[in-house]
Amino acid sequence: MTLPDSHTTVNQALAWAVETLRDISDTPRLDAEILLAHALGWSRARVLAGVRETISDDTLRMFRTLVQRRAAREPVAYLVGRKEFYGLEFIVDQRVLVPRPETETLVDAALEWARQRRSPHNTLLIADIGTGSGCIAIALAVHLPNALIYATDLSADALTVARQNIELHGVADRVTLLWGDLLAPLPQPVDLLVSNPPYTVLEDIDAGVRLHEPHLALNGGSDGLVVYRRLLAAAPRALRPGGALMLEIGATQAEAVMSLARQAFPTAAVRVVHDLAGRDRVVTVETADG
Numbered sequence: 001m002t003l004p005d006s007h008t009t010v011n012q013a014l015a016w017a018v019e020t021l022r023d024i025s026d027t028p029r030l031d032a033e034i035l036l037a038h039a040l041g042w043s044r045a046r047v048l049a050g051v052r053e054t055i056s057d058d059t060l061r062m063f064r065t066l067v068q069r070r071a072a073r074e075p076v077a078y079l080v081g082r083k084e085f086y087g088l089e090f091i092v093d094q095r096v097l098v099p100r101p102e103t104e105t106l107v108d109a110a111l112e113w114a115r116q117r118r119s120p121h122n123t124l125l126i127a128d129i130g131t132g133s134g135c136i137a138i139a140l141a142v143h144l145p146n147a148l149i150y151a152t153d154l155s156a157d158a159l160t161v162a163r164q165n166i167e168l169h170g171v172a173d174r175v176t177l178l179w180g181d182l183l184a185p186l187p188q189p190v191d192l193l194v195s196n197p198p199y200t201v202l203e204d205i206d207a208g209v210r211l212h213e214p215h216l217a218l219n220g221g222s223d224g225l226v227v228y229r230r231l232l233a234a235a236p237r238a239l240r241p242g243g244a245l246m247l248e249i250g251a252t253q254a255e256a257v258m259s260l261a262r263q264a265f266p267t268a269a270v271r272v273v274h275d276l277a278g279r280d281r282v283v284t285v286e287t288a289d290g
Ligand code: GLN
Pocket: 100, 196, 197, 198, 199, 200, 205, 209, 217, 218, 219
């Protein structure tokens, strides 16, 4: 299908894009609508209401480029520079992993623990390890107004993006960014450690993810568990008494990560939490008081 060079309507542009994206995307129509809305500077609702309107040549050129980049499997979030996570908007680009809906399960589990913990009167100290865009740390900061949060990353580039998101959400006074490897940069033990560490085997994942998203955020080594081993070995010294640790996992990793968690925390309660699709998604480790 070809796209006319001028007097193109919204409908024609969308039809061309859906056709172009059919083979590479599970959601070609949604992708097309989001990219056209971005090119037009309109909301998606405005696009859907304006399907008979004509698009300017400049907008059409921009849309064509966006669709071609999407056809090369670039994530829609990078093309528009934004991604919604936990009801909040985040700035994203190639320097950070795109926030995933399943990671909201980790935020839910962390919020639930934080709200039910036994001594809710002192300031809650949290650390998000490998913060990337900052989406987990910022969602927690927004929903826990009394928490102080450290957010670490080994990628200085990622921290630049996280800084923008912290400012966007007005939580700079309570989220402290720290550069370094896993728990190493933490200045003190915390009550709650959360992390969505790299846990994939790169050869096994979706080609678009592997081509465009940062390998530092994805690569869990030859068995996907390399970072969990290092993180869990170091975690006991980074937690205050009665603290908890929550880790996102790949859907097939629960048994392996729970076993590593029990080695590191022999007396803790170790559980697995499912995501909305019913897959194993988070391992929680709650230590005993004192
Ligand atoms: N869920 C991501 C994916 O499957 C991986 C995220 C990670 O390694 N932490 O692409």
